[in-house]
Amino acid sequence: MRRVLYYISVLLFSLLLVLGMFVAALSSEQVQNAVAQLVTQELSRGLDAEVSIGQIEYSFPVRVRIHNVCLHDQQGDTLAYIQQMYARFRPLALRDQEIRFSRVDVRGVRAHVYTLPDGEYNFAFLARAFRSDGESAPFQALLSIRDIHMEDVQLRWQDYNVCLTSSDMDLSHFTRDSIDDS
Secondary structure, rough: OOOHHHHHHHHHHHHHHHHHHHHHHHOOOHHHHHHHHHHHHHHHHHHHEEEEEEEEEOOOOOEEEEEEEEEEOOOOOOEEEEEEEEEEOOOOHHHOOEEEEEEEEEEEEEEEEEEEOOOOOOOOOHHOOOOOOOOOOOOOEEEEEOOOOEEEEEEEEEEEEOOOOOEEEEEEEEEEOOOOOO
16 A cells, blocks of 8 residues: 555656646746747748737746737738737637637737728738638637736727728727627
8 A cells, every 4th residue: 555655646746847847948938939939930920921929928827928019911011019918818728729818918009900902901811810610711729818908009090992081099998898798
């Protein structure tokens, strides 16, 4: 019986040691920089548009902070810049090819939306890339966000087809609760 307890304790200690090494590796700056570079390359390739990510920080167990995200549209113009994004995600959903966030906090957003000469918006390629209706799309994962909080949002919208109209919106505070779901 002592031998069985000894083997179980060695197994548990080994599992905890491996888990600790995994968490330490995810917390190291070199691994986080490599992850940021990998995510940047995959998003740029899948979206066929330039994407840059300044830094990704992972903190145990399920928190991710992303700094300085810049997304260009397919014409090469800056579509959106996000100064900082903080998210709590649910890692077990990754088994089912789902990305679930329980809360997302976004700060410092600058977005520029306009219509193209063919009448499509400059962000339409994002919807096509994340399509989940079975058609071929580079990113097939299902994305869900339960709660979102945005601060310091500036949106510029221009419509070149109707006549040159533009609108600037500056939100200092926005939450999902402020939208009427009816």
